[in-house]
Amino acid sequence: MAWLLGFWIGDSHRKGAAFALHSGDEDVNTRLRENPELWGMSLRIRLEEGFKATGYLNTYNGTIRNWNKNNPLVKVLEGLRFWGNGRKNGPKSVPLFMRTEQIVVREAFLAGLIDSDGSCNIQHECVRVQIKTVYPPIRDGINLIGRSLGLTVSTHFRGANFNERSGLNESDKRTFHLFGGTNHETLRSIPNRCSCERKRNPKVQYSRDRDFDEFDSDYQEENENDPEDNDVLSG
The missing domain is CATH 3.10.28.10 (Homing endonucleases)
Structure with missing residues (x-):
C-alpha cells in the first residue's frame, strides 16, 4: 500500500483511483495490477493516443463494476488525508505522520x-x-x-x-x-x-x-x- 500511495501521489488523477500510465511500461503496470489484488481491487487499462493510457482500480459487487465505491485505496486516501481536505478531488498532500512511519x-x-x-x-x-x-x-x-x-x-x-x-x-x-x-x-x-x-x-x-x-x-x-x-x- 505504501508503494501504491507514492505512485498515486505522482501519477494519479485527484478524483480517485485512476492513474496516468505508459502502455509500454510493462514492469510498472504489472506491479500496479498485482499490488491492488491484495485488497480486492483489479486494474482496468484504457488505451488512448500513442502510448498514453489510463488505469482504473475497480472493485466488484457481483457483476457490477465499481470505481471509487468501497475502494480500499480511496478509503486510505480519505482517512489518512492524502487528500489534503480528506475528500475526493481535494488537493494532493503528503501527511506529516509519514516522517515517523516505519x-x-x-x-x-x-x-x-x-x-x-x-x-x-x-x-x-x-x-x-x-x-x-x-x-x-x-x-x-x-x-x-x-x-x-x-x-x-x-x-x-x-x-x-x-x-x-x-x-x-x-x-x-x-x-x-x-x-x-x-x-x-x-x-x-x-x-x-x-x-x-x-x-x-x-x-x-x-x-x-x-x-x-x-x-x-x-x-x-x-x-x-x-x-x-x-x-x-x-x-
Missing part, C-alpha cells in the same frame, strides 16, 4: 513516487535520484521524508514564466535531488523497491565534475502522460 514504509512510498515521476542514475559510484513536482504539498513531502531517512536533499527551483515557444504560462517547478551522503545503503534500498527496471538498476553516467543544474539538464525523465503532474498551466 523506514520500510517511507522507502516504499518514495519508490512508488520514483516509479511515477522520478529518475535514477549512478555518478561517481553513487546512486542519485531526481524527482520533479509543481505541487507545494508534494514538494514538502519529498523534503520531509528524504531528510527523515538521513538523505541529503537539494532543490533546484525554476520560477513561473511564460514559454514563448509554446505560448503557455508555466508554474513554479522544483527539482529534488536525493543523495546518500553518509547513508548510501539507505538511498540504494529505495530504487531496489521500484518496479521499473531502469530505476531499480540505474545506468552509470560518466561525466566530468558537474553541478546540480548539469545533472538536471543531462538526465530527465518526466511522465508526459500525467495530465495533472505538469508544469504547464492554461494559456
Whole structure:
C-alpha cells in the first residue's frame, strides 16, 4: 500500500483511483495490477493516443463494476488525508505522520513516487535520484521524508514564466535531488523497491565534475502522460 500511495501521489488523477500510465511500461503496470489484488481491487487499462493510457482500480459487487465505491485505496486516501481536505478531488498532500512511519514504509512510498515521476542514475559510484513536482504539498513531502531517512536533499527551483515557444504560462517547478551522503545503503534500498527496471538498476553516467543544474539538464525523465503532474498551466 505504501508503494501504491507514492505512485498515486505522482501519477494519479485527484478524483480517485485512476492513474496516468505508459502502455509500454510493462514492469510498472504489472506491479500496479498485482499490488491492488491484495485488497480486492483489479486494474482496468484504457488505451488512448500513442502510448498514453489510463488505469482504473475497480472493485466488484457481483457483476457490477465499481470505481471509487468501497475502494480500499480511496478509503486510505480519505482517512489518512492524502487528500489534503480528506475528500475526493481535494488537493494532493503528503501527511506529516509519514516522517515517523516505519523506514520500510517511507522507502516504499518514495519508490512508488520514483516509479511515477522520478529518475535514477549512478555518478561517481553513487546512486542519485531526481524527482520533479509543481505541487507545494508534494514538494514538502519529498523534503520531509528524504531528510527523515538521513538523505541529503537539494532543490533546484525554476520560477513561473511564460514559454514563448509554446505560448503557455508555466508554474513554479522544483527539482529534488536525493543523495546518500553518509547513508548510501539507505538511498540504494529505495530504487531496489521500484518496479521499473531502469530505476531499480540505474545506468552509470560518466561525466566530468558537474553541478546540480548539469545533472538536471543531462538526465530527465518526466511522465508526459500525467495530465495533472505538469508544469504547464492554461494559456
